[in-house]
Amino acid sequence: MNLHPAEKICAGIIATLLVFDAILIPVRGVGVDWINYTLMSAIGLTAIGVGQFYRTMRPEEKIALAATASGLFILFTIVGSVFNYLLLPVGLRRIDDILTKFDAYLGFSWTDAVIYVASMPALGSLLRWIYASSMPQLILIILILGFSGQRDGLHRFLLTGLIGALISIALWAMFPSSGPAAFEILPASISSTLDMVVGSSYGAELNRLALEGPTFLSPKDALGLIAFPSFHTVMACMAVWFMFRMAFAFPVFLIINILMLPAILVHGGHHFVDVIGGFAVFGIALFASKRLVRSTRLSPVPA
Secondary structure, three states: OOOOOHHHEEEEEEEEHHHHHHHHHHHHHOEOOOOHHHHHHHHHHHHHHHHHHHHOOOHHHHHHHHHHHHHHHHHHHHHHHHHHHHHOOOOOOOOOHHHHHHHHHHHOHHHHHHHHHHHHHHHHHHHHHHHOHHHHHHHHHHHHHOOOOHHHHHHHHHHHHHHHHHHHHHHHHOOOOOHHHHHHHHHHHHHHHOOOOOOOOHHHHHHHHHHHHOOOOOOOOOOOOOOOHHHHHHHHHHHHEEEEEEEOOOHHHHOOOHHHHHHHHHHOOOOHHHHHHHHHHHHHHHHHHHHHHOOOOOOOOOO
């Protein structure tokens, strides 16, 4: 395959996680929805195939950049999510009590924040849509950077996302947490009014998984397992940072991702310190991605 160095790094990360997944699935004795995972993987592989076609057979590097990055992003999302699930159960090691104490020290109460937003249904609905926009935003940014020919920017974006996700998974594996939605009980009227993404039923399933682990893996049932650090915060930072020089798009991404912060807290069921942790992870991942791209910048650009 004709891949740029940064793309090779991403492919290597994906291959490594795939090997870990292949080892851990039989070890854990977990059932797998092979059909749906295969269909999703086929989408990612097809995108990479399109990228290879436009890089080698019918040279159009902008299309190749966008297609290859999209495929790598999809494949990483699949193998990364499965790997995260295979780290379960975490038993009673969760540190949510400590995180809640930090929140209290900072004057934040998740329950109070949810009740406050529930008093303004229009705001609650808007924040729900904002929260759901994270992944579509990343795909859109990949397309914008790719089709505008910003090779280094696109590769920094990809690597920042992959490195940020790996850091988040590693921290969660060492110090697992599920977020306040797994522990605080909201009035039923509040949950129904907000139509919460991460509400009491979601929190109950997180508790079950933390104690029992999964028995069957399917992309249709995948939940966000990591509370601290908040990867949604990492994604919001990525969107704003990498769209900064896109005058036509930056104001929209800025507004959406300013609103993303309360959406993460309320609909994401996060501690306030989860968001702070997300900012820190983004900074580390961005620094690492810049160093990696700089070290490969002298590599030849495929014709």
